[in-house]
Amino acid sequence: MVKLAAKCILAGDPAVGKTALAQMFRSDGAHFQKSYTLTTGIDLVVKTVPVPDTGDSVELFIFDSAGKELFSEMLDKLWESPNVLCLIYDVTNEQSFKNCGKWLEKAQSQAPGICLPGVLVGNKIDLAGRRAVDSAEAQAWALGQGLECFETSVKEMENFEAPFHCLAKQFHQLYQEKMKVFQALM
Incomplete structure (x- = not known):
């Protein structure tokens, strides 16, 4: 039984639902705030995610960052050496x-020279009548970038855990690949 720790960066424009997604995930769907204030720096959410069929787990340190460019210099330091990425x-x-x-x-x-596993998350699918981004277009773009693609509605508690479970699984897989390489060198 292995417990790993991964630094996860949540990135995206302001008001796309980064904080709502992180808070909903942390509370296992028990807490949806009706109003949020704009994140002006970084909030840290920590949650342990079991990796299916392994007995292992990944503790995700989720850095929920401001989407405003004006905070970007501050983010550079906090974003150093991420292990996984969640684009929203x-x-x-x-x-x-x-x-x-x-x-x-x-x-x-x-993370220069490192394969950064990640997911693309389209949030607010409960607003179907106002949809401006086609699912197939997002899926194709994500695939081209090597990202898994998800759609969620944090408000309706739909599919909000799946991206993080995917990230934990991706990170665990990378860890296992590195361990195989390491063991081959012994």
Whole structure:
């Protein structure tokens, strides 16, 4: 039984639901705040996620960061050496989806030369009538970037845990691959 620790960066534009997703995940769906204030720095959410079929677990240190550019210099230090990435956009806001490329680039620059596992999360699917980003388009973009793709509605408590379980599994898989390489050297 192995307990791993992974630094997870939550990234995306302001008001896409980063804080809501992190808080809902931390509380196992028990806590949805109706109103949030704009995150002005970083909030840290820590939660242990069991890895299915292994007996192992990954403690995710989820850095919920401000989406505003004005805080970006401060974020550089806090974003150093991430292990996994959770990119979030609002399915009703096409620009928030387009900006995911910028957020991905920023995160990858903090982990040069390292394959950074991650997920793309389209939030607010409960607002179906206002959808501006096609699921297939998001899926294709994510695939092209090597990311798993999810859609959620934090408000409706729909699929909010899946991205984090995926990240824990991805990180655990990387750990196992590194252990095999290490053991082969012995």
